[in-house]
Each structure stands twice: as structure tokens, then as C-alpha cells.
Amino acid sequence: MPTVAAELQPHHQGDSPADEANWWRQAAVYQIYPRSFADSNGDGIGDLPGITAKVPYLKELGVDAVWLSPFYPSALADGGYDVDDYRAVDPKIGTLQDFDGMVAALHAVGIRVIVDIVPNHSSNRHAWFREALAAPKGSRARDRYHFRDGKGMNGELPPSDWVAAFGGPAWSRTPDGQWYLHTFTPEQPDWNWDNPEVRQDFLATLGFWSDRGVDGFRVDVANLLVKDLAEDLPSRAELELMDRDSGTHPLADRDEVHEIYAEWRKVFNEYQPPRFAVAEAWVESPVRRAKYASPEGLGQAFSFDLLVADFDAGQFRRIISANLEQVRLTGSTSTWVFSNHDVARHATRYGLEPLKGRKVKQGTEWVKAGGPRETLDIDGGIRRAKAATQFMLGLPGSAYLYQGEELGLHEVADIPADARQDPSFFRGAEWDGLGRDGCRVPLPWEPDGPSFGFGANGAHLPQPAWFADYAASSQDSDAGSTLAFYRKALALRRLLQAGESMVWIETGNADVLHFARPGGWHVLTNFGTEPVDLPRGEVLLSSVPLNNGRLPGEATAWIRV
Numbered sequence: 001m002p003t004v005a006a007e008l009q010p011h012h013q014g015d016s017p018a019d020e021a022n023w024w025r026q027a028a029v030y031q032i033y034p035r036s037f038a039d040s041n042g043d044g045i046g047d048l049p050g051i052t053a054k055v056p057y058l059k060e061l062g063v064d065a066v067w068l069s070p071f072y073p074s075a076l077a078d079g080g081y082d083v084d085d086y087r088a089v090d091p092k093i094g095t096l097q098d099f100d101g102m103v104a105a106l107h108a109v110g111i112r113v114i115v116d117i118v119p120n121h122s123s124n125r126h127a128w129f130r131e132a133l134a135a136p137k138g139s140r141a142r143d144r145y146h147f148r149d150g151k152g153m154n155g156e157l158p159p160s161d162w163v164a165a166f167g168g169p170a171w172s173r174t175p176d177g178q179w180y181l182h183t184f185t186p187e188q189p190d191w192n193w194d195n196p197e198v199r200q201d202f203l204a205t206l207g208f209w210s211d212r213g214v215d216g217f218r219v220d221v222a223n224l225l226v227k228d229l230a231e232d233l234p235s236r237a238e239l240e241l242m243d244r245d246s247g248t249h250p251l252a253d254r255d256e257v258h259e260i261y262a263e264w265r266k267v268f269n270e271y272q273p274p275r276f277a278v279a280e281a282w283v284e285s286p287v288r289r290a291k292y293a294s295p296e297g298l299g300q301a302f303s304f305d306l307l308v309a310d311f312d313a314g315q316f317r318r319i320i321s322a323n324l325e326q327v328r329l330t331g332s333t334s335t336w337v338f339s340n341h342d343v344a345r346h347a348t349r350y351g352l353e354p355l356k357g358r359k360v361k362q363g364t365e366w367v368k369a370g371g372p373r374e375t376l377d378i379d380g381g382i383r384r385a386k387a388a389t390q391f392m393l394g395l396p397g398s399a400y401l402y403q404g405e406e407l408g409l410h411e412v413a414d415i416p417a418d419a420r421q422d423p424s425f426f427r428g429a430e431w432d433g434l435g436r437d438g439c440r441v442p443l444p445w446e447p448d449g450p451s452f453g454f455g456a457n458g459a460h461l462p463q464p465a466w467f468a469d470y471a472a473s474s475q476d477s478d479a480g481s482t483l484a485f486y487r488k489a490l491a492l493r494r495l496l497q498a499g500e501s502m503v504w505i506e507t508g509n510a511d512v513l514h515f516a517r518p519g520g521w522h523v524l525t526n527f528g529t530e531p532v533d534l535p536r537g538e539v540l541l542s543s544v545p546l547n548n549g550r551l552p553g554e555a556t557a558w559i560r561v
């Protein structure tokens with residue numbers, strides 16, 4: 001008997017120039033946080049040769065692309081999102097040669113490479129920031145950042161009372177008395193995008209990595225680059241009252257930012273196939289988001305709507321319909337994501353009471369409380385996460401996965417204060433409290449040994465004892481493991497994806513969503529707890545075993561009808 005997968009023929013061969021240029025439209029993209037993926041030299045920090053060594057694992061997982069969080073030289077004031085040099089590799093992580101080797105190895109197995117570009121701010125160790133500090137007030141070097149005189153008799157007060165994203169003031173004072181703006185930590189001074197040298201330098205960076213063969217870019221806080229810093233700065237209270245949805249807010253999502261991305265697009269289009277980009281832009285509305293996804297701009301924008309939703313049929317349906325409508329207007333495709341390096345893992349969010357209210361905030365609250373394991377429904381969280389992921393992998397558009405979710409990892413909450421790294425922990429960010437280290441703990445590759453096979457010695461963040469139960473090597477040969485489930489789902493998805501449409505099919509049950517994709521691929525998710533009937537057809541995959549042919553609660557099935 002042939003297996004189901006063998007009977008199916010891929011709908012895309014992916015080798016015509018048009019297919020080549022559109023590879024990203026329905027790609028499954030796996031996010032790697034390089035310092036926590038695999039450590040090849042035993043220094044406790046994941047590195048690029050570590051990624052290269054895991055290429056067979058990534059191939060078997062079945063992803064179309066990887067997105068690497070920053071691997072540039074950095075003092076890690078913000079996990080690498082404080083970049084010292086945009087066109088180099090952190091020596092603790094590898095060399096440019098290692099980078100080339102990694103790209104070649106990934107490309108050899110058909111996996112594309114997306115790198116993270118951080119254009120809102122550099123680090124305070126960047127050569128241009130050092131030059132700015134050494135240069136006098138009003139100099140050309142200072143114009144590349146936002147330097148201002150302070151208020152008060154001697155300029156001893158910051159230019160405004162703005163608060164930085166991870167807590168504390170958004171302005172820091174320099175030894176000569178001026179102040180500079182930083183939306184994030186003081187180690188992350190904001191670039192001045194009105195400065196032509198800054199613009200040129202980023203174009204050079206895009207060319208540098210594109211020439212080295214990267215296929216695309218994930219653009220960090222793409223909505224913040226352009227600022228209107230008028231003579232009289234508004235107060236924090238005034239800022240909060242300002243409309244963030246009009247393109248005229250002084251600090252966020254200003255319309256002029258799209259002029260920058262139009263210039264970037266010209267660089268992307270100089271390559272064959274054109275380089276791809278996806279905007280990280282937490283903007284107010286899908287309409288604003290669509291501007292980043294324009295083909296004249298970055299081309300695609302992250303939708304975090306599912307990530308912040310509850311595990312709830314009604315919410316999922318509304319979000320998906322709204323997002324598909326928006327991408328129809330731009331000609332882009334939607335993106336779906338449940339986990340990344342900034343939020344508590346979705347297995348954990350979905351394992352917390354109340355089970356219908358599993359928003360990101362709730363995961364954060366749980367982490368803040370020290371992550372009491374007795375309040376977490378460990379298996380239930382994984383069950384719901386798998387159901388949600390299988391549902392999402394059935395949707396048209398790109399699916400973004402975060403390292404470790406394929407192992408069913410939960411958030412690590414009990415990291416001692418002196419081992420934590422995230423600035424939002426140390427700076428007491430209002431939106432958080434313990435920070436994002438819990439989803440950045442190095443992966444367990446083996447059930448035992450130093451750092452669970454992450455490297456030959458320890459890991460730069462402490463791994464909990466329970467990681468032993470989630471090791472990739474143990475799941476590898478276990479047909480019932482979460483890893484085996486992800487592999488099957490990704491392999492089938494590749495075969496089943498055809499066209500970019502979907503049609504809702506009414507189920508008459510408010511807890512059950514059902515949609516059909518071209519080619520007779522049906523996706524049915526039961527968000528409730530009672531088993532439900534499936535449409536007639538061949539069940540290709542279900543997130544939990546069926547119960548007498550019926551789909552149990554909190555589960556998804558793919559059916560070929």
C-alpha cells in the first residue's frame with residue numbers, strides 16, 4: 001500500500017522564474033535565535049557552524065526557509081538587537097566564512113535564508129555612535145542620531161519625559177551634556193533617518209548580504225524609523241493622546257517611512273530572484289499594516305493578530321477573514337505566527353487558566369509569578385498548540401515557526417534573576433516584568449549530557465531538568481512525538497498547497513471551524529471539548545488520534561475530500 005504522502009503529487013515544482021520570485025508567498029519559515037540553537041565549540045553560545053551542523057535536521061523538519069535573529073557583533077544589551085556592525089558576524093558566533101558555509105549548506109538542501117535587519121537603532125558601540133560621542137554638538141557625526149540639548153537651567157533635564165520601551169527614560173545624557181534618543185535601551189541609540197548617510201549605509205548593508213546570497217530580510221520595528229522631532233516636543237501624556245493611525249504620529253508609523261522602503265525595494269529588485277522582505281510592524285490596524293506589505297515596499301508584513309488571540313473559533317475566524325481581505329488589496333500574502341523570541345511560547349499560553357483567555361499577556365503574568373508548574377496544563381497546552389498550529393499550517397500564506405515549538409517546548413519561567421539577560425527584566429518594563437529569556441533557553445537536542453546536547457559544555461541560559469523529556473533525539477524516532485507531527489504536517493503542507501484561496505464551510509457549531517483549500521484539502525478544527533464528526537474523505541493528518549472516526553476536542557484534522 002503506498003503511503004498517503006507518496007500518492008500526492010506536489011502542486012508547485014517551484015522552478016520557473018515566477019515561482020522562484022514568489023517562493024515566499026506560502027513559505028514555512030523557521031525562526032532561529034542563533035545564540036540558543038546549537039553550540040559547536042563548547043563556549044555555551046550557539047553559533048553559525050552549529051546551525052550548519054543541524055541542516056539535516058532542518059531539512060527533515062521540512063521548512064522552506066530559516067530566519068536568523070541577529071548574529072552581528074553585539075554586547076547583547078538586547079539579545080543582539082543592538083548591532084555594533086551591520087556587515088560582520090559576532091566573533092563569538094562565527095565568521096563571515098562560517099556564514100557563507102551555512103548559507104551554502106542550507107541552499108544545497110533547498111532552504112532559503114532570511115536575515116534580521118535592525119534599522120531603527122544601532123548599538124552604542126557602533127563606529128558612528130562612538131564618532132558622534134567624540135564629535136562636538138551640531139556636528140555631522142551627531143546628525144546621524146538624534147542628539148538634543150536638555151531642558152532646565154543647565155540642560156540637566158531630558159528633552160522630553162518619554163519612556164523607553166523596556167522602561168526608564170528614552171533619553172540618555174552624554175558626557176558633554178547633550179542627550180540622545182533611544183526608543184529601547186540606552187545602548188540602542190536611534191538612527192536619524194533624515195540623514196542621507198544613514199540611508200546610504202543601510203542600502204549598502206542590504207547589498208552586502210544580498211551579494212552573499214541571502215534570500216530576504218526581516219525588518220525589525222519597521223514602523224519606527226522616521227520621527228518628527230519638532231522644536232517643542234510633546235509630553236508623554238500628549239503623545240499617548242495622539243492618533244497613531246493617521247501616519248502623522250511624531251514617533252510611529254509615519255507615512256514617510258514608506259519612502260525608505262521604496263528605496264530598499266529598488267535594491268531588492270536588482271537581484272534575481274528579487275530579495276524578499278517582511279516587516280515587523282506592530283501598527284494599529286490591518287490597513288496601516290498593508291502599507292508595509294506593498295509590492296513597492298517591503299512586500300510582506302507580519303500579522304500578530306492570531307498570536308494575541310485566544311484559542312477561540314470566533315476570534316480565529318474573524319482575524320483570518322480580515323487578514324485575507326487586507327492582503328487581497330495589496331497583492332501580498334498573509335503571515336501567521338504563534339511564537340517568536342519576544343513572547344511566551346504558545347504551548348504555555350494555551351496551557352493556562354482560563355482556557356479561553358490565553359492571550360500573550362497571560363503568559364507574561366504566569367512568567368512573572370515564577371511559572372508555577374502546578375498552574376500549567378502541560379499536556380493540554382501542547383494539545384491546543386498543536387491543534388492551532390495544524391490549523392494555521394492549512395491557511396493560505398506564510399507560516400512562521402519558532403525554534404523549539406516543534407519539540408513542544410513550554411516557556412521556561414524559573415530562571416534565576418542573576419542568570420537573566422533580557423533588558424526588559426532589568427529595566428522594569430511596564431509591559432513585562434521578567435522578560436523574554438524563557439523562550440530563548442538553548443534547545444535540548446539530547447535527553448542528557450552537558451546542556452542536553454546543545455553544546456559540549458553549559459548553556460548561556462540555564463536549562464530546566466524537564467528539558468530532558470523534550471529532547472529532539474528522543475522524539476526523532478517516536479512516531480507519536482510532537483517533532484514527528486510537525487514533520488508530517490510540513491511535508492503534507494508542501495504537497496497540498498495549491499493556489500492562495502480558501503473557503504469557509506459552515507459547521508453549525510460555534511466551536512468548530514472548517515475551511516477548504518483548492519485541490520480538495522479540508523481543514524477542520526474543534527476548539528470545543530466534545531468530539532465532532534468529520535466530513536467524508538481521507539484523513540491525512542490529525543493533531544491527536546481520532547476517536548471512533550470522530551475528531552476529539554481541541555484538535556485539528558486535514559482531510560482530502
Ligand code: BGC
Binds near residue numbers: 081341342
Ligand atoms: C525585536 C525585539 C527587540 C526590539 C528592539 C523587536 O521588535 O523583535 O527582540 O528587542 O525589536 O530591536
